[in-house]
Amino acid sequence: MKKVAIIAQTKEGQLSDTSIQLISFLSSFSPESILLVAMGEVKFASIPASKSVDVITLSEGLWTDSSAINPLVNAVEGYAVFGIKSIQVDNLLSLLAASSSQEMISGIQQMSFSGGKFSISKSIFSGKASLSLTSETVGYFSLNRNFDFSGNAEYGEQSVGSMSTLTTAAGGKASILELKPITGSIPLPDATLVVGAGRGFKDPGNWTIVEDLAKALGAATACSKPVSDLNWRPHHEHVGQTGVKISPNLYIACGISGAIQHLAGVNGSRIIVVINNDPEAAFFKHADYGIVGDVNDILPRLTKKLQEHLN
Ligand SMILES: Cc1cc2nc3c(=O)[nH]c(=O)nc-3n(C[C@H](O)[C@H](O)[C@H](O)COP(=O)(O)OP(=O)(O)OC[C@H]3O[C@@H](n4cnc5c(N)ncnc54)[C@H](O)[C@@H]3O)c2cc1C
Incomplete structure (x- = not known):
């Protein structure tokens, strides 16, 4: 080549x-x-x-x-x-x-x-x-x-x-106009780590534990469609067939049932971890790792462990 x-x-x-x-x-x-x-x-x-x-x-x-x-x-x-x-x-x-x-x-x-x-x-x-x-x-x-x-x-x-x-160009053909470091949060389609949350959280006030986990990991947050339809989360976080398509290295889906329309937006993820209190939830069939449990219990524990490990 x-x-x-x-x-x-x-x-x-x-x-x-x-x-x-x-x-x-x-x-x-x-x-x-x-x-x-x-x-x-x-x-x-x-x-x-x-x-x-x-x-x-x-x-x-x-x-x-x-x-x-x-x-x-x-x-x-x-x-x-x-x-x-x-x-x-x-x-x-x-x-x-x-x-x-x-x-x-x-x-x-x-x-x-x-x-x-x-x-x-x-x-x-x-x-x-x-x-x-x-x-x-x-x-x-x-x-x-x-x-x-x-x-x-x-x-x-x-x-x-x-x-x-090449400060000016490859063979003098391109030039530096200005250097501008990229700032701000990572857009969801570009994120390599994503924590997604669904209707299992019951109330928008419960999102603190999702944000805490995302922060500990350095991940972007996502949500299912009903969550954004209910205005619990902004629409740009909605992933799925009718939302953003993501392909991170790790997607942690919390309190999301795993409907086909949601999967259509996340099945490009390299590793999927599902946390759901229903062992029969459809999402487990598409997960690499699954945790059966209450998100209100699992997420704070996971965040604490990560913080201990990463600090
Ligand atoms: C044309 C069309 C397009 C659609 N496009 C999309 C789309 O792009 N994206 C999308 O997401 N959906 C889409 N949907 C909706 C989709 O069919 C599902 O209704 C939706 O994904 C379900 O969202 P959910 O899993 O958050 O909620 P639910 O189906 O209500 O599932 C909540 C889950 O949380 C679990 N849970 C409850 N409490 C707890 C707890 N305390 N701890 C742990 N787990 C708990 C439950 O067991 C359940 O599995 C579309 C539907 C249609 C018809």
Whole structure:
């Protein structure tokens, strides 16, 4: 493979764990060159690679304004451009794909490289089925947040290599406009950890224990549709067929029955933990781990244990 570029968001100068895994994963394909397109300031110490990584940092204007995209289109010409799914990364990938009339493949769950082509498995129909396809090594690729990195034997054995910094451009084609670290809470579709709560909580006043657990984990909060219909929680937290689709590494569903419409929005989660006081609740059939018990009892205990463990 010739050239790979990774589009990655940063927080306080750090790349996310999944972006670091992606750099490592793509390094294992032995590309000719690796370009990191950072959506914000990036500290070089946070980039692991066995070979040199060129870096372009972008200002916010460049990823929201289609008229400002051309320098970046030129900078990544001839590259296979990857990103881990988030609202901003997907927006930028689609802008780039449209501007360069290239193919964009999203929802990628697994990927390997052989015979000069990518073999890709991507989820379709809200995660109920998967599609296998092969692709050329130039284009735009959006990987699901729970992308399977297990095929990458080299992961974990990378060393920090030499790095060059492109302060103005790859070959003078792109320039830094401004550095703006991303601030604020994580949008639900981008969250890697989510605590969801349903009608089992009975009253909006009982959400403190959900928020406490989410805070202890650093997770986003979600809810079932009836909960947002009752105005117990804001509508942007509603997950499911008619709400937000999430694909975190961990989804803890508390006091939620597991109706098919709810599952349609959460079945992309890598690990599902269900807490419900009804051992017959449908959600247990779709759970990796289940706890039969009262949320009012289990959640505070879980939060306390996590706080003890993490502090
Ligand atoms: C067209 C259509 C679209 C829909 N879209 C969505 C959607 O996008 N998202 C969505 O979520 N729903 C959607 N629904 C609604 C869906 O069918 C279910 O009605 C809904 O998901 C149920 O929400 P719930 O599990 O919070 O509530 P319930 O069904 O009332 O379940 C509450 C659960 O809490 C448990 N419980 C009660 N007390 C406790 C306790 N103290 N401790 C532990 N557990 C307890 C109960 O055993 C039960 O399993 C849709 C429905 C339709 C018809």
